[in-house]
Amino acid sequence: MTSSRAMPVEALLVVDVQSAAVSGDRAVPEAARLVDRTADLIARARRRGALVVHIQNDGAPGAGDEAHTPGWELHHPVEAGPTEAVIRKTQDDGFDGTALGGLLTDRGIRALAICGVMSEMCVQATARTALALGYRVVMPHDAHATHDIPAAPGISDAVPAAAVSRVAEWALGSEAEVVAHAADVAFTVPPRCR
Incomplete structure (x- = not known):
């Protein structure tokens, strides 16, 4: 479903906005826009007392986001306190094998916004599970990003990153x-924090 303005959400999931994804030669196209939009979402969520969850991918050895390397570092600073958390993951889905579901349940969260990278991988996988678990999911179009898909001889031309991101949204259904x-x-403030 596409809408012009969403009803308030109680949590923001910032998926894999790590140095390797938004800086240097591995950065997504329009990384500056993504960083600007995610910073704005984080700042507004903090001001309203919503839960902010930074999801951090522990990449495989040699990957740009290999754990404990410069590319693995979260781009946005984390503010210590009861309304901000970091969840580390090793799979695309931020819920898979992590404490994310328990954290959201403990806070009484029912509605969340999801932003970050990569649109068709970790962002979509996390959103898909959130929907399956009954959460209301809001995706701001200009706050998630990915890379171009390279051409595959005999299969397809290159697919621009903007098209990949839009298809990732569309594939989540209505x-x-x-x-x-x-x-x-x-x-808005989560129910169990009011």
Whole structure:
């Protein structure tokens, strides 16, 4: 479902916004835009008292986001406190083998926004599980990104990153709420933090 403004959400999931994804030669196209939009979402969520969850991928040895390397570091600073958390993962899905589900349940979260990288991989996998678990999911179109898909001889031409991101949203079906801009996402305090 596409809408112009979403009802408030109680949590923000910032998926894999790590140095390797937003800086240097491995950065996604329009990384500066992504960093700007995710920073805005984080700041507004903090001001409203919403839960902010930074999901950090522990990449395989040799990967740009290999654990405990410069590319693995979270791009946005984490503010210590009861309304901010870091969840580390080793799979695309932020729920798979992590404490994310328990954290959201403990806070009484029912509605969340998801942003970050890569649109068709970790962002979509996390959103798909959130939907399956009954969460209301809002995806700001301008706050997730990915890379171009290279051409595959005999199969297809290259697919631009913007098209890949849009298809990732579309593939979630009508249950996900896609809004055009990060500024269209509103936040509220989670029920168990009021």
